[in-house]
Amino acid sequence: MTHPNSDDLLQWYDINAREMPWRTPPAEKQAGVKPDPYRVWMSEIMLQQTTVATVRDYFIKFTKRWPTVDDLAAAEDADVMAYWAGLGYYARARNLLKCARAVSQLGAFPQTYDELIKLPGIGPYTAAAVSSIAFDEPSPVMDGNVERVMARLFDIHTPLPAAKPELYAKTAELTPRARAGDYAQAVMDLGATICTPKNPACGICPWWTPCLARQNGTAAELPKKTPKKPKPTRHGIAYVVHSDTGALLLETRPEKGLLGGMLGWPTSDWCDEPSAAPPLDVKWTKVNAQTLHTFTHFNLRLDVMVATVEGVPMVSGRHWVEKHAFQPSALPTVMRKVWDIARKA
DNA sequence: AATACGTGGGG
DNA sequence: TCCCCAAGTAT
Structure with a gap:
């Protein structure tokens, strides 16, 4: 019974590594070019719970706009949030900026797991990934992929997340x-690409021989997971008001919580039976369409109300944005959906 | 320890 | 249609 060997996987990787904008191309790597820690870090933050396909364009956009960590450290908060809009998990963008400013202050990225994990937005996974990929520190890296591969390689049936310590031990080994x-x-x-959640391609896997789940025919049912709770549906009202000068009333949401720090329309609270909370005392018209959106832990149905006012009256906690300066791309997706409905009304 | 936190794509 | 899930972190 052969034991899985890291060399067998590296050999496979040398031939099959996928090209990604944050990876050093093989030719350069062979010439001794080291990865840029800034780009490695940026990619790892974006890749948290997010697919490579989705991240690619954001990564290119960000690194073009802010080529170095010092450039990013000097950026305006609102500019960074607008660039991140649509990527989700907005705490990552807030922490990205905090981290860039901390690193800029330090003068360079820390090179070890122990130092990296102290920085905002960097947890066990990212500290291990950056220290190993950018600085050659042999820190065991465990993400969802690694968990699945280890669970299958060693045919571990303990459900996640309880299995994590056991899987980490295998990862480290x-x-x-x-x-x-x-x-x-x-x-x-x-x-x-091969040891996928569904329909794993065991036939072309470099670890076909040592994989215990493959031997036992259990690969497709691993890793086991503890059942998740049902998603409730919440309701709310979004308010889109035009000034007769062409401006739109928006708010920057509080730092903490859902969509924290992002631009959005004024809304009621989101609950079973929302109470109307229009930002202005004017005549509102309910649009004959609703926004449906799914968040990580609840579904949301938003009614959309529209109105027009004269001038640009001051509204506490809100601000007017001139139409020429308004960019729907700066809104998180749910707010973009509201805009799509309101503009057609 | 358990929960909050986005979004888009695939089966 | 709906459910799953993707290179997790903070509290």
């Missing part, structure tokens, strides 16, 4: 001292 960063990316690539 398999992580090589040399090329730990490449190895981590190799396991993640394997999980994304």
Whole structure:
């Protein structure tokens, strides 16, 4: 019974590594070019709970706009949030900026897991990924892909998240001292392309031989997971008001909580039976369409109310944005949906 | 420890 | 249609 070998996976990775904008191309790597820690870090933050396909364009946009960590550190908060709009998990954008400013202050990125994990937005996964990929520290990297691969490799049936310590032990055991960063990316690539959640392609897997789940025919049912709770549906009202000068009334949402720090329309609270909370005492018209949106832990149905006012009266906590300066792309997706409905009304 | 936190794509 | 899930972190 052969034991899984990191070299077998690295050999596969050297041939099959997917090209990504944050990876050093093989030719340059061979010439000794080291990855840019800023780009590695940026990619890892964006890749948290987000697919490579979605991240690619955002990464290119961000690094073009802010080529270095010092550039990003000097950016306006609202500018960064607008660039992040649509990518989700907006606390990442707020922490991205905090982290950039901390690193800029330090003068350079810390190079070790222990130092990196102290920075905002960097947890166990990201600290391990950056220290290994950018700085060759052999930190075991465990994300959802690695968990799945380990659960199958060792045929572990303990459900997640209880299985994490056990899976981490296997991850650490398999992580090589040399090329730990490449190895981590190799396991993640394997999980994304071959050892997939559904229909794993065991027939072309470089770890076909040692994989216990493959031997036992249990690969497709692993990893086990504890059942999740049902999603409630909440209701709310969004208010889109035009000034007769062409301006729109918007708000920057509070730092904490859902869509924190993002631009959005004034809304009621979101609950079973929302109480009307229009931002202005004018004649509102209910649009004959609703916004449906699914968040991580609840569904949302928003009614959309529209109105027109004369001039641009001051409204506490809200601000008017001139039409020429208004960019729907700066809104989180749910707010973009509201705009799509309101503009047609 | 358990919950909050987005979004888009695939089966 | 609906459910799953994707390179997790903060509290």
